[in-house]
Amino acid sequence: MPVYSISHVENVRVCVVMVGLPARGKSLISQKIVRYLSWLSIKSKCFNVGNYRRQIATMPIEVDAKFFDPNNEEGLKYRQQAIDLAIDDMMRWFSDEQGVVGILDATNSTRARRETILKLCRENYIEPMFLESFCDDQDLVLQNILDVKTTSPDYVSKPQDYAMKDFLQRIEYYNQIYEPMDAVTDSELTFIKLVNVNSQIILNRIESYLESRIVYYVMNLHIKPRCIWLSRHGESEFNVTGQIGGDSNLSTRGWRYAKKLPELVLKSLGPDAQHTNLTVWTSTLKRTQQTASFLPYKKKLQWKALDELDAGECDGMTYEEIEQKFPEDFKARDDDKYEYRYRGGESYRDIVIRLEPIIMELERQENILIITHQAVLRCLYAYFMNVPQHESPWMSIPLHTLIKLEPRAYSTLVSRIKADIPAVSTYKEKGTSQLGESVEGMSSKSRDLISASAES
Numbered sequence: 238m239p240v241y242s243i244s245h246v247e248n249v250r251v252c253v254v255m256v257g258l259p260a261r262g263k264s265l266i267s268q269k270i271v272r273y274l275s276w277l278s279i280k281s282k283c284f285n286v287g288n289y290r291r292q293i294a295t296m297p298i299e300v301d302a303k304f305f306d307p308n309n310e311e312g313l314k315y316r317q318q319a320i321d322l323a324i325d326d327m328m329r330w331f332s333d334e335q336g337v338v339g340i341l342d343a344t345n346s347t348r349a350r351r352e353t354i355l356k357l358c359r360e361n362y363i364e365p366m367f368l369e370s371f372c373d374d375q376d377l378v379l380q381n382i383l384d385v386k387t388t389s390p391d392y393v394s395k396p397q398d399y400a401m402k403d404f405l406q407r408i409e410y411y412n413q414i415y416e417p418m419d420a421v422t423d424s425e426l427t428f429i430k431l432v433n434v435n436s437q438i439i440l441n442r443i444e445s446y447l448e449s450r451i452v453y454y455v456m457n458l459h460i461k462p463r464c465i466w467l468s469r470h471g472e473s474e475f476n477v478t479g480q481i482g483g484d485s486n487l488s489t490r491g492w493r494y495a496k497k498l499p500e501l502v503l504k505s506l507g508p509d510a511q512h513t514n515l516t517v518w519t520s521t522l523k524r525t526q527q528t529a530s531f532l533p534y535k536k537k538l539q540w541k542a543l544d545e546l547d548a549g550e551c552d553g554m555t556y557e558e559i560e561q562k563f564p565e566d567f568k569a570r571d572d573d574k575y576e577y578r579y580r581g582g583e584s585y586r587d588i589v590i591r592l593e594p595i596i597m598e599l600e601r602q603e604n605i606l607i608i609t610h611q612a613v614l615r616c617l618y619a620y621f622m623n624v625p626q627h628e629s630p631w632m633s634i635p636l637h638t639l640i641k642l643e644p645r646a647y648s649t650l651v652s653r654i655k656a657d658i659p660a661v662s663t664y665k666e667k668g669t670s671q672l673g674e675s676v677e678g679m680s681s682k683s684r685d686l687i688s689a690s691a692e693s
């Protein structure tokens with residue numbers, strides 16, 4: 238049976254047209270939307286006009302603030318070429334690669350520019366959806382420039398104070414021609430307008446289901462610094478006997494991990510840290526709750542959506558038993574682990590679908606510690622680290638290891654803190670029913686994930 242993503246069912250293609258002055262978070266929002274939709278199997282891509290401009294306006298053309306002066310004919314010529322190239326590539330991607338959501342990441346600051354894009358989209362039966370980030374909080378803008386612009390490829394080998402001054406001048410030039418969107422003049426358009434991140438959100442003519450998904454996601458984003466900790470439950474009795482699923486208790490070593498977990502969280506916060514305010518989420522299964530039981534935080538919530546992959550008829554069996562009893566299923570799962578659905582149970586794709594509300598809530602929240610299960614944790618990790626679907630079910634996420642994620646502007650920092658308490662391996666490689674991972678046998682991506690993360 239074919240697998241449909243929500244967008245295929247709807248048969249809608251959307252072009253998200255970003256709008257706003259420089260340093261308003263447009264690229265960050267674009268990249269997050271692409272990551273979120275890709276995680277949901279909706280084919281999406283961002284076309285960043287700044288990158289096109291950097292490719293064509295090369296030395297000896299000086300790209301300093303004056304390049305963006307609306308009266309600079311040469312600058313205008315290159316900028317027009319850059320947007321034309323980006324639009325051409327995007328249109329080709331929609332038609333040749335069956336793209337579903339394309340994001341045109343530029344300032345698109347004038348109505349004339351937006352009209353041109355609108356017309357092109359309509360001619361190609363693509364729904365245009367404008368997404369404006371309006372921000373007049375000067376402190377935030379200055380912070381954004383410091384965080385991401387002074388280190389941008391536009392200022393390689395330039396001192397920070399030069400970059401800061403020049404970027405502010407660039408914004409000033411854009412400000413001379415900027416026409417923000419408003420519900421009266423743009424009443425016919427589909428748009429979302431974020432004012433000062435999400436202190437006010439204006440929505441206009443949001444029509445399709447896909448558009449409303451994007452709106453809902455964007456509405457939940459915030460930019461406060463925070464950490465997300467992920468951990469599997471401590472080693473369970475079923476882990477020791479190699480059985481999957483079930484609702485068993487922790488093993489003796491699993492209890493040791495539970496007792497050590499508060500110390501690991503503290504350690505991950507750095508020397509002299511105190512327990513900060515954080516919320517603990519667990520599944521409804523005993524092993525995650527037992528793992529959370531020594532944590533000193535008041536707020537502990539159980540989510541059914543965090544329960545382990547349902548193995549259906551195979552629940553409680555070992556991989557060897559599954560291979561003997563259902564050899565075809567065993568092979569089918571190895572061949573396509575993301576799509577394979579256990580008899581009467583779930584696939585990885587099913588988990589991603591049930592995790593969507595968790596992701597929305599996670600985006601809204603600040604510090605969260607999630608104690609869950611191998612398959613669920615792989616799916617959550619794949620969202621944050623942009624791991625392709627076919628790779629995610631094969632990622633190595635060992636027991637007795639705390640993972641700390643720190644979202645940054647365009648990336649997420651990862652550290653893995655090992656508890657130094659032995660546990661069995663629950664990793665099953667392709668083509669065998671034996672547990673345990675040989676580093677050689679792991680996919681290169683999984684290996685990279687392990688070596689890229691700082692171990693302490």
Ligand code: ATP
Pocket residue numbers: 257258259260261262263264265266287343344370371372377380381384385431433434435460646
């Ligand atoms: P440019 O037009 O120069 O490409 P941009 O608008 O794409 O700039 P980004 O490069 O995405 O800006 O800026 C990232 C910074 O913006 C980050 O520091 C991030 O915290 C901040 N940011 C993210 N969302 C918003 C928002 N809605 N409003 C203001 N700042 C935001």
Ligand code: F6P
Pocket residue numbers: 259260286287288290316320342343344345346
């Ligand atoms: O900083 C502004 C910027 O991101 C430039 O890097 C890029 O050339 C420009 O915006 C693209 O937007 P527009 O084509 O609207 O000027």
